[in-house]
Amino acid sequence: MGVVLAVPLxxxxxxxxxxxxxxxxxxxxxxxxxxxxxxxxFSLEAFTRLADTSYLKILLRSLALSGVAxxxxxxxxxxxxxxxxxxxxxxxxxxxxxxxxxxxxxxxxRTYAWMILLRSEGLINALLQYTxxxxxxxxxxxxxxxxxxxxxxxxxxxxxxxxxxxxEKLDPSLMEAASNLGARPLRTFWSVILPLTRxxxxxxxxxxxxxxxxxxxxxxxxxxxxxxxxxxxxQNQFGQGRNWPFGAALGVVLLTLFLAxxxxxxxxxxxEALHR
Amino acid sequence: xxxxxxxxxxxxxxxxxxxxxxxxxxxxxxxxIVTLLGPSGSGxxxxxxxxxxFELPDKGxxxxxxxxVTHAPPYERDVRLVFQSYALFPHLTVEQNxxxxxxxxxxxxxxxxxxxxxxxxLVRIEGKEKARPHELSxxxxxxxxxxxxxxxxxxVLLLDxxxxxxxxKLRDAxxxxxxKLQQKVGITxxxxxxxxxxALVVSDRIAVVNEGRxxxxxxxxxxxxxxxxxxxxxxxxxxxxxxxxxxxxGDGKVRLSLAAGIEVIANDDGSRQYGSQVTVAIRPEKIHVxxxxxxxxxxxxxxxxxxxxxxxxxxxSIITESGLELTAxxxxxxxxxxxxxxxxxxxWWVHRDDVVIVG
Ligand SMILES: Nc1ncnc2c1ncn2[C@@H]1O[C@H](COP(=O)(O)OP(=O)(O)OP(=O)(O)O)[C@@H](O)[C@H]1O
Ligand SMILES: [Mg+2]
Numbered sequence: 001m002g003v004v005l006a007v008p009l010x011x012x013x014x015x016x017x018x019x020x021x022x023x024x025x026x027x028x029x030x031x032x033x034x035x036x037x038x039x040x041x042f043s044l045e046a047f048t049r050l051a052d053t054s055y056l057k058i059l060l061r062s063l064a065l066s067g068v069a070x071x072x073x074x075x076x077x078x079x080x081x082x083x084x085x086x087x088x089x090x091x092x093x094x095x096x097x098x099x100x101x102x103x104x105x106x107x108x109x110r111t112y113a114w115m116i117l118l119r120s121e122g123l124i125n126a127l128l129q130y131t132x133x134x135x136x137x138x139x140x141x142x143x144x145x146x147x148x149x150x151x152x153x154x155x156x157x158x159x160x161x162x163x164x165x166x167x168e169k170l171d172p173s174l175m176e177a178a179s180n181l182g183a184r185p186l187r188t189f190w191s192v193i194l195p196l197t198r199x200x201x202x203x204x205x206x207x208x209x210x211x212x213x214x215x216x217x218x219x220x221x222x223x224x225x226x227x228x229x230x231x232x233x234x235q236n237q238f239g240q241g242r243n244w245p246f247g248a249a250l251g252v253v254l255l256t257l258f259l260a261x262x263x264x265x266x267x268x269x270x271x272e273a274l275h276r
Numbered sequence: 277x278x279x280x281x282x283x284x285x286x287x288x289x290x291x292x293x294x295x296x297x298x299x300x301x302x303x304x305x306x307x308x309i310v311t312l313l314g315p316s317g318s319g320x321x322x323x324x325x326x327x328x329x330f331e332l333p334d335k336g337x338x339x340x341x342x343x344x345v346t347h348a349p350p351y352e353r354d355v356r357l358v359f360q361s362y363a364l365f366p367h368l369t370v371e372q373n374x375x376x377x378x379x380x381x382x383x384x385x386x387x388x389x390x391x392x393x394x395x396x397x398l399v400r401i402e403g404k405e406k407a408r409p410h411e412l413s414x415x416x417x418x419x420x421x422x423x424x425x426x427x428x429x430x431x432v433l434l435l436d437x438x439x440x441x442x443x444x445k446l447r448d449a450x451x452x453x454x455x456k457l458q459q460k461v462g463i464t465x466x467x468x469x470x471x472x473x474x475a476l477v478v479s480d481r482i483a484v485v486n487e488g489r490x491x492x493x494x495x496x497x498x499x500x501x502x503x504x505x506x507x508x509x510x511x512x513x514x515x516x517x518x519x520x521x522x523x524x525x526g527d528g529k530v531r532l533s534l535a536a537g538i539e540v541i542a543n544d545d546g547s548r549q550y551g552s553q554v555t556v557a558i559r560p561e562k563i564h565v566x567x568x569x570x571x572x573x574x575x576x577x578x579x580x581x582x583x584x585x586x587x588x589x590x591x592x593s594i595i596t597e598s599g600l601e602l603t604a605x606x607x608x609x610x611x612x613x614x615x616x617x618x619x620x621x622x623x624w625w626v627h628r629d630d631v632v633i634v635g
Contacts, residue, residue, distance in 0.1 A: 171361075173359050173363040174363055174365060174366075176328075176330055176357075176363065177359060178365075178376070179329075179349070179350040179351050180329075180355070180356060180357045181351075181356070181377035181424070181425075181428065182351050182377055182380035183351055183376075183380045191376070192365060195367045196366070196367055
């Protein structure tokens with residue numbers, strides 16, 4: 001019976017997760033003809049191109065940017081999630097709906113809204129000039145800063161939800177017990193709240209980090225041509241670049257990275273779960 | 277009596293429409309075991325939580341060891357609470373749980389190791405030092421919770437129904453253990469329970485809590501033998517609560533009529549203004565029952581309408597000719613025909629010390 005119930009899941013996983021990744025893997029080791037068409041012939045050319053340091057730089061820059069965005073998301077998301085998780089059940093639902101409202105609006109519309117805010121003649125610059133804080137408009141859009149804002153904005157709800165889930169499960173008497181045993185609020189946070197919500201924080205960080213490393217739309221729209229990320233490079237290989245094997249090879253590199261990260265997190269989580 | 281360790285002065289607490297605690301005055305001496313005994317929802321936990329600092333009283337003052345702590349945060353009070361749910365830290369081992377409070381107090385690592393070891397052997401959970409809370413039984417968790425609180429050597433230990441999750445056998449054993457422990461460490465214990473048996477076994481004094489008020493606060497024997505209110509008389513043990521008419525008083529005695537032809541004498545404690553009606557409480561085991569019929573001053577006749585055998589004791593329901601109904605508890609005899617049985621006529625009487633006016 002249990003096996004039968006698992007069939008749709010397995011089919012789904014195979015068709016939408018495993019199969020595409022296998023295709024990606026095969027393409028990465030394929031050759032190209034003179035017109036850029038993929039030919040089914042074994043080649044390591046795509047991977048030798050990876051040795052080019054300019055790609056390594058872009059990859060590192062993407063990882064760094066995502067790392068910073070993830071840190072900001074967790075730092076901002078944790079207090080919000082903690083607050084929601086600790087208010088009365090009546091308010092929890094209302095606040096959670098507020099967190100999810102952005103999902104009701106198209107991603108592109110939301111990103112354009114940020115562009116309008118950040119433009120040289122945009123709202124933020126206009127306001128700062130009007131109040132004489134600055135004389136000339138700041139260059140906000142088409143910078144790393146803009147990309148960072150875009151990522152944080154897009155992924156913040158994904159941080160809040162998993163952290164909220166672990167905060168909500170926290171038994172409030174544990175915090176009282178810590179306080180009763182002489183722990184000041186900050187100690188209670190480090191010694192009790194943080195260790196017990198860590199699975200939620202790790203999940204939240206992965207939810208931001210993994211998709212944002214490969215993300216290209218935000219960098220395209222808000223980062224401008226100068227600020228390429230690895231996602232843009234990959235997208236380019238499948239588009240104008242017409243170098244599918246190289247795009248696939250970059251994809252394989254990212255995938256390997258994510259799998260390593262994920263298995264580390266799961267192993268940690270597994271150890272934790274054993275102690276619960 | 278030694279000096280006061282905990283003083284509550286006119287403490288009140290309200291949650292929305294619920295008045296959980298209403299003007300409670302309570303003084304607990306150093307080294308005493310006091311039980312707060314009362315039905316569910318009477319405000320016992322709220323009282324403990326105010327002493328521990330988790331709830332701020334709306335009114336009144338809380339003084340610990342001579343210091344007003346009404347507004348002090350929990351981590352500044354030298355009070356440890358054993359939670360009803362134990363509240364052990366799930367991510368820490370037994371040892372680390374016990375050590376937690378010492379770390380917060382800034383005790384050195386070597387002294388911590390020493391004291392943790394002592395506390396663990398005191399509550400007899402050796403061998404479980406490296407276990408996580410989820411690997412422990414209810415009784416073991418309770419011991420860890422106790423060790424975690426005791427290891428800090430607080431001035432006051434608060435225990436919120438710490439025995440309620442245990443089976444009867446374990447509970448009895450733990451009760452005795454708790455009392456011994458308290459005598460050994462000499463800490464002031466405040467124990468919350470709605471189990472009257474635990475209260476009697478463990479406490480020096482009992483405060484009977486009802487609807488946010490303290491109905492009576494006295495030693496165990498006094499509370500049992502001389503309940504002040506009908507609630508105390510019926511909540512702690514069983515009592516026949518009877519309506520009586522005052523016939524006369526004087527010479528430290530009151531003459532009461534329980535029913536036509538049934539007149540008993542009670543001690544006049546002088547604190548009450550007697551109307552024509554009073555309520556008296558008589559413990560079932562204080563009613564003497566004899567199977568022979570005989571006449572004497574202060575003896576009455578009745579018929580056994582029901583008999584419940586309870587091992588060493590039997591509970592009898594007796595009705596008199598005038599319609600007065602009583603419950604009596606008598607020892608079962610070796611030859612069972614000696615125990616009054618259903619339908620039989622009996623003679624009963626009660627000593628005047630055992631007729632307690634409760635209202
Ligand atoms: N945080 C709270 N919010 C609202 N009402 C509360 C709160 N805490 C307690 N109460 C109410 O106050 C009253 C006293 O509660 P308390 O927990 O002190 O009772 P208790 O004597 O400990 O009962 P029990 O024996 O069931 O544990 C109850 O009516 C309860 O519903
Ligand atoms: Mg309670």
